[in-house]
Amino acid sequence: MAETDGVSPLSLIQKNKKIKYIILGCGSIGYKVLEELHESDENVLIIDYDEKRLDDLRDHRHQVMRGDMTDETFYETISEPEVAFILSSNKDANLAAVLHIRARFPSSNIIARALDHFSSNQMADAGADVVLYPQTVVAKSAVNHMVNLIASRNAQRLYSLLESWSGTLGIITHKNPDPDAISSAIALSAIAEEASKGKLKCRILYEGNIGHQENRAFVNLLEIKMEHLTAEVLAECDYTALVDCVAPGMNNDLTADTKINIIIDHHSTEGIERQNVPDFMDIRPDAGATASIFTQYIQELYLPIDTKLATALFYGIRADTHEFQRNVSPQDLHNAAFLLPYADRQLLELVMAPSISQETIEVLGAAIQNRDIRQGYLFSNVGYVRNRDAIPQAADLLLNLEGVYTALVYGITDTAIILSARNKDIRLHVGDVLKEAFAGIPGASAGGHATMAAMSIPLQAFSLVRDKEELLSMIIDSILANFMKMVGIAEDDDDEA
Template sequence: MANFSKDADSNLKSTVKPRYLVLGSGSVGFALAKELRESNKLVIIVDKDEAKVETLREEGFEAMVGDISDPELVDKIDLKNVVVILFLTSNNEANRKGIENFKKAISPDVQLFSRASDIINKEKMEDLGADYVFMPSKLVATSLSRSLERAESVHRGNRLARWLKGIRDKKLAIVIHDNPDPDAISSGLALKEIAKTLGVEANILYHGRIGHQENKAFVNLLGIDLGKMEEHDLRGFDEIALIDCSIPGVNNMVPPNSYVGIVIDHHPPGETEIKAEYIDIRPNFGATATIMTKYLQQLNINISKTLATALLYGIRTDTQDFKRKTDPADLSAASYLYPLSNHGILDQLEQPSMAIETLEVLGEAIRNRQVLGSYLLSNVGNIRDRDTLPQAADYLLSLEGISTTVVFGVTEDRIYISGRSNDIRINLGEIMRQAFGEDAGGHANAAGAQIPLGVFSATKDRQTLLRLVNEAVVKRFLSAVGVESAGE
């Protein structure tokens, strides 16, 4: 029987190059050994099959005959400069014994990798000291899943391109949601760039205000061209695309039941049926800007510094710098955009000034807070800028013992509501929709609503109006979460 002893190979003893010890040369072990050698790594292979070992030597590998479960095998191998030992046989018991034997003889710096057929054996090997245990079936499934995601991405990119090519030389209205944020604005900008590349003229349209100091700075510093819905007649466009919103008339000024060509969004649509020729809604993504970045990559469209900066900022703000509802796709998109972005502008956007009204609303929110358990609700009264509400909701969520905040205020014709939550037991978007109807919704941890004043608008006394609004909003929200108000 061939023997690979400490004394037999002085060449291996003298080398200082890191070595990889592969125990088991089946399909997995042999494939890995080939990959390592192609990467210019030193590999030693051990297998109990003499014929296999002979074949490996003929192919230029350093190999020896040995049984992985044999306690004496450890003494037959020079472990100097070995950085990783891989137990790759298909026999779980042999791999476990190998881990147990080698763990006693190696230094703490040497990593032990092992193969397991199931989760039970994986846990046993980890308990024995293996640093990394993999299941081939799981790796194959994960690899296939990623390939399927890439195939789906290719399919989506081709479909979107085909749709846009079908309206070449026509006009496209890109409608983003009311009072748009950086995610909506940057996503609209991305679709406009894609459309331009494919010969389609497009305008980005919105209704409401660009409030929030960061949002104003975002548009001004990047010089983004946006049009007001009131200044454009949708009948002058050949097609409509809804971006970062999905239903005509809901958080946008497109007439309800209008025909829409494209819907691209990351907000859960709820139970409402989405109708459009091309629909791409991915609620698992933290930002629509991530979806649009994937399209730009798939269609191999050059991303300018302005567009990259806008998309990166859109992803960061909608995921709260990757702390809220973040998918691996958001991280990979941000990683792709980061070197293409203008970091000087990003630095300026991160240090905006706070408006006087924002401070005033924040003060009202603190003063008027109503706390029931871990829920905090606050009526800030009359507001001019609805974007002050989410800022106040964000701030109040940092108070001790609070897991969900709801801040609301009143304009001339509507009640605006903004909520934030870090309670994993509730889906705030669904609760808002349940409490306030279809003009409400959002994510599990960030949501909003707007309600027409309706019969309340006939109330002449403003203080009476605010009291009635407070009672209605608080009662409906607490009912939706199953909490009784203090007055009940």
């Protein structure tokens, strides 16, 4: 049947030979795809009905075949392609080809050209993996170019403005600055100093305080200089900038009529009424972080980036996007990827695991000092603690001691008795044992997994006892005796409890 269709004898060979790409319909779009593929001719088979077009392609040593893409039997003459491009200018022929190829070659990838919106849906329904509607492709590309063009123009405008200034630029962050605001502030000061050739001195200002332990670690480890924002400091600034705040009075205590020269942010501008128009304003609500906008400026302007700035901006994007999981755009990921090779990984790790507090260290110390090890079980009474989180941290730590397979650390807070257990003895399910050992204690809740468990007894039930530590041993000793009996710790050792 191939011969009667006037198909070239090449088809007989095709049937046995695996072909990577087929292009059905090789007009202007098909030919452009052929060029873009940059594949060797043996990997691409061009199928068309137009004899003249085929001759021309044959002259250029392309692999061609004459065939009618609407004819179901035609597909019997070719082997399964990895990818089928269906690109003719006839929408019915394209639709028929999608249906036939999908039926005959279920695992081929099909990329088809639609000629209108309706046929675009039809082709998707018929089994095309990707449907291209050239008008949409061009429109999307036009908008993309526009976005990039604006981003690049904005970066240039910011640079030119800073270039023309000299004096002091006060960069104002959030009231309680977070890593996004802080890293944006140091990025702006780096751009300002570069653009003004040092004529512009920047001061990073904030009200409120740097609350979170992780944020303090961030500022300390990166040695970021920040000053409290006061009326006097503000009066000393020739220019002001707001970063990560959408307007004066938003996320800061400035009055709404404060004149601000630069505003760069990613918060929504909805409902914002401006009393003054800044000299430069770039607000992108679709950016995951203001640090992401600054990273883009740095790329657009080909500015040098040092380790400290890259680390700060990376951390800013990471923090504002909740570790790249929320409100994150492809542009944010692109920007983070740009920063990563310049960032100091060790510093990043330190910021993410901020140094432990004084009290935690004290509790860990007490847990080590008061340890009592019996047949692989460690018991440690840390006494009164203000921060209950220190108890599981101590249990984690003590499980690492040599010869310890199960660690039980307990203490008392203002409101409860807390016990935390960690276990690496596979024969023991510590959650189940604790649950049983604590059964019958009023108000107690205990339980957990084989390797980690916790218990707490609220103090209301024992509110009459004044001495907390005495109360702790009064209650817990009998429970621990119970626990030891259950896990089979020898009677002899029991006396030492």
